Amino acid sequence: MLKQICLWTAVILGVGAAANGAYMLYSPSGWYFAVPGVTTTGPFNQHFIRDIGLIFLLLAGAFLYGAARAEHRVTFWGTATAWLWGHALFHFWEVAVGICGPDALARDFPAVTLPAILGTLLTIWAVADAPRSRAATPN
Numbered sequence: 001m002l003k004q005i006c007l008w009t010a011v012i013l014g015v016g017a018a019a020n021g022a023y024m025l026y027s028p029s030g031w032y033f034a035v036p037g038v039t040t041t042g043p044f045n046q047h048f049i050r051d052i053g054l055i056f057l058l059l060a061g062a063f064l065y066g067a068a069r070a071e072h073r074v075t076f077w078g079t080a081t082a083w084l085w086g087h088a089l090f091h092f093w094e095v096a097v098g099i100c101g102p103d104a105l106a107r108d109f110p111a112v113t114l115p116a117i118l119g120t121l122l123t124i125w126a127v128a129d130a131p132r133s134r135a136a137t138p139n
Contacts, residue, residue, distance in 0.1 A: 006125045007067050009118055010077065014063035016115075017056045024053025037107050040100065059083065063119075066126070070133035073126035081119030088116040 024031045028049035032038055062080035066073040091112050094100045105113070 002125070003129070006122055006129075010063045010067040010122055013115055013118060013122075014060045014067065016060075017063065018060035020111075021053045021056030021060060024049050024056060028053070035111075037100075037104055040104075041094070055083065063122075066122075070126075070129070073133075074123060074130060077119060077123045077126055081116060081123050084116035084119050088113045 020031075023034075028046040029044060031049060031053075032044050059080045062076040066076040066080075069076075091100075091105065091108050095102055095105055
């Protein structure tokens with residue numbers, strides 16, 4: 001049961017990151033004005049939004065590939081999670097230095113901090129599951 005929850009969580013994170021990345025690439029201005037709080041972080045920059053859109057597509061691939069290939073979960077989920085934590089900590093830093101108010105943390109939590117937390121939990125599970133996955137794989 002736990003394995004299925006973890007795999008489905010990874011798939012949901014992957015599909016969500018893919019949708020966000022595709023939106024950022026397809027319509028940077030649409031994304032900029034649609035996502036709450038983004039307009040308060042600086043002026044519209046199509047190139048920057050598309051760059052980050054590519055990162056979200058890579059995150060999507062990492063979570064989806066890890067869901068499909070047990071032997072690569074720790075590496076792919078751990079790497080994606082490292083970026084997600086960097087992103088989340090950057091949001092905390094913006095509050096700490098006064099760029100955004102503390103309300104930004106609550107507003108951004110579902111799309112910024114929660115994925116980092118979920119990625120961490122998935123990676124911890126993948127580390128714990130790795131010996132079982134290796135033992136179940138025929139040589």
